[in-house]
Amino acid sequence: MTTSGERLQKVIAQSGITSRRKAEQLIIDGNVKVNGKVVTELGTKVTGDDNVEVNGFPLEKEASVYYMLYKPRGVISSVKDDKGRKVVIDLMEGVSERVFPVGRLDYDTSGIILLTNDGDFANLLMHPKHGVEKVYVAKIKGIPDKRELGRLKRGVKDEKDLLKAANYNVLSTDKKKNTMIIELTLQEGKNRHVRRMMEQLGYPVMKLKRERYGTLTLDGLKPGKYRPLSPKEIKQIRNSALKL
Template identity: 45%
Template sequence: MRLQKYIALAGVSSRRKAEELIRTGKVKVNGKIVTEMGIKVDPEADKVSVMNKEIHILADKKYILLNKPVGYVTTLSDEFDRPKVIDLLKEVKERVYPVGRLDYNTSGLLLLTNDGDLTHKITHPSSHIYKTYVCKIKGRITKKEMETFRSGVDIGGYVTAPAKIELLKENNDNSLVKVTIYEGKNRQIRRMMEALDHPVITLKRISIGKIDMDNLQIGKWRHLTNKEVEYLRSL
């Protein structure tokens, strides 16, 4: 088994993050630091440690859906000591980590798991898994601006992939729109709206593929159903 896959299956991080841990010399195999990609390990015979802590493949995988509040970070540590989403999961004994990210000022659906393979599947750019958001923006968005949003927006040296947008409500001061994208560029929707001169006021993710929150209250979480897990694996 490749070393980065072993690390992901141990619930330490996603496979992509595992590669970074290996490159930076934080991983040891049988007591020796390994920095090369592609190294294979025997789960039964080799001892693997990350930052001097021995790790093992997790038999019991957890899949959690959280309705993230505004004002929480999705990182596992924060230099400014801001509240973390894992603080809301104190009843969960296993170590889980966020699948992708939601900005500090963005609320809504966030998946957390210790299944590195599933994390890799959902977050990899080639997966094209659509995420849907409800977005309140400044000003009244025009049909022409929405067509620009759908065809791709230059957010500073990068033109976004085709996206979906639907006007839900508007008044003289702002618009409420439903937006669907499959890319995951940093602050992508906020940057797209800023490029159209419609700064975001509030942003909430309501679904990932066919997974939604139903009536889950903000700050609360639930386990994914077996059907939901199988659906994500099938994507």
């Protein structure tokens, strides 16, 4: 057992033997062992190195899988939605493993999102200290000057968060329509990061797309489609998180 990894009830549910709610009850009732010891705490976390038994039977470990999806706008970055809206899992036809999204993209944001059943991989990429680069292209209302754009790298306060970009690049401006298209590189990913940052500057985002995640790009992938990551791509993005 470890302080990192995935919650035990989530691992049990992802194995496909029961729902997460029923997995929680199995734990509470003392029907789950980790490395030979009964565990009744719901907050317990396990990794792929831990041996989990449910009702005396070892939990079969799914082979780890890794996918990249081109998420369209109007899709929720979740396994399910209580309002019945389309979620990213609905687009993963043909995938039998119980995958989940690595982080989130807003409902109205398109672009790269990764899905996996490997909790350690997901935690590695999402942990703020690793600073995996994500590149977004935003169409904004208004045309900020260089001084205002400079604030992006220094940081913009919104509530308790300091929102900033590691870098930016102006791709085009349209004075007639009073719009700008700007590329933003982030090394962190707070909730609605780009939208909140630009709103605080007074230039609301009209359209937003994540075009790069670490070493991965959308090249060759159409909206709503997905593909498995190659072993080389998995290694590269792991290394980018570990700064190897």
